[in-house]
Amino acid sequence: MSCVETITSYALRSIGIGERLLPKTDFTLCEQFVLIGSGLIWNVYFAFFALLFGFFLATAVAMARASDRWFFSYPARAFIFVIRGSPLFIQFFIAYESFVLIPKLGYDLNLGFVEITMETRWLTKAWLGALVVLFLNTSAYSAQIFYGALLSVPKGDIEAADAIGMTPFTKFRRVVWPSMLRLSWASYTNEAIFLFHATALVYFSSFPAWQQKGDALYYAKYFADKTFNPFVPYPIIAVYFVCLTLLLIGLFGIVNRRLNRHVASNR
């Protein structure tokens, strides 16, 4: 099979398009590159949506954590403590075991006026279940980062906003929030990198890869196990991850420049 054929048959293998059967013997370099790259689709998918949704929950949790009212701050603190204090690996296990148990407990939600049937079977699949775990995980870590930044928003800025009569919401949107992002962006970039790397754990914890549709590490391990030679697939996946990490740093750098565009540079 030529390399072009390999690409057409395996480039989208991880999402179920193309050749069904994985190569069994005589792996070419091209096959390893294409299949591991195909698995990368899942890593990007998990990282993108977890970060996207996590960003909003993290902002909310950080606000709740900074709140004066105990019924906001206590749950936020507990959430951050439990997620940040335990390994992601264990969180994956616990989430999977509980997602498997849910349907047995019944899933009809009665809201008084309307009855909602929760579809829970998707939760045991990686694309949703693992995404939920990663989403909660990054929310807690980012919330802690945002919370730290929230406390360092200059007091003068807030007083100035009060002085010109901004409503609380306008004040938040135009003064507090941009400052918070600006102050926390470097740490938040780190967290995004960590989360992206954590996506490699998905198919290694509890969530099974259905029909061998796995992420990059799933295929890398497949090749390493079959050939008993770690010196080809792991460097390939490492190169992929380094490239995507650099891309991520670049993207976050663009946002960082925009957040800091009014600040005089000291360079």
Added chain:
Amino acid sequence: MFEYCADPGTLSGYLWWSCYLTTGKEFGFYISFGVVLSLLFLTVPLIMILGFAGALARRSRFLPLRWFGTIYTSMVRGVPDIIFFLFALIALDQGIEYLRHIILCPDWTEPIRQGNDFRVCPAAKMPLGNSPQWVHEVYGFSLAIVGFGVVFGAFAANTLYGALDAVPKGQLETGTAFGMSPRQIFRRIHLPQMWVYALPGLSNLWMILIKATPLLFLLGVEDIVYWARELGGTKTAIYAYPHGDWRLGYFLVLLVFYLALTWVSERVFDRLSRRVSRGQATLGGTA
């Protein structure tokens, strides 16, 4: 363990529990907590040694050494640690066997890589095929320690490099003015003052290390995750202590264990950071 445990089928209530929680397998589970803790404490010295080596290599005046240090410290930033563990473990294992193969069987002519196999002569196997089970386990555990050490050593090197850089230059120049040798300056001024800058990064690293220990399970060590899955799985009536799927319960125990571990660590690091910032010209030190 207790005498009344001879026939568990007849027991109920807390008597059943007292027997269930003291079976040999359960003790395997308890001991595995010790395995995790011992991994943590055994890797820390290795991590610090490799961290210092990496940081000093990166500061070295000798260019190839500096390159080496830079590559070592920056490799972990781009690649997930789990990939390094999986890679380092097989690579180390095969590397050791390959070296032993060359030394022990010089007249072996067959190639080592035959298709999809890695074949060394029987005498070079590590551990030897006929060695007892515990040797295999200890060997696997030691490989895991080295793997953890190499990966987290790179993280530590990053932190220590930054901390060595953060010590104000004036402090070191004062040492020169007093006529100290570079070695004396490093030992008496640079190193003691570095800790206050390194501590936040190192405490963060310790937290990451704690939370990376369940990966031991992926490396084939019989750690707490292994036992939790083993013991928590459904046990049918042919077992002495039949029960349903208790894996969730076992994992919640692990969750509590890790939460306690991180909580205690946080307290310890808080005290430590107060200790090292004493007398330093920083906000924490003077306030």
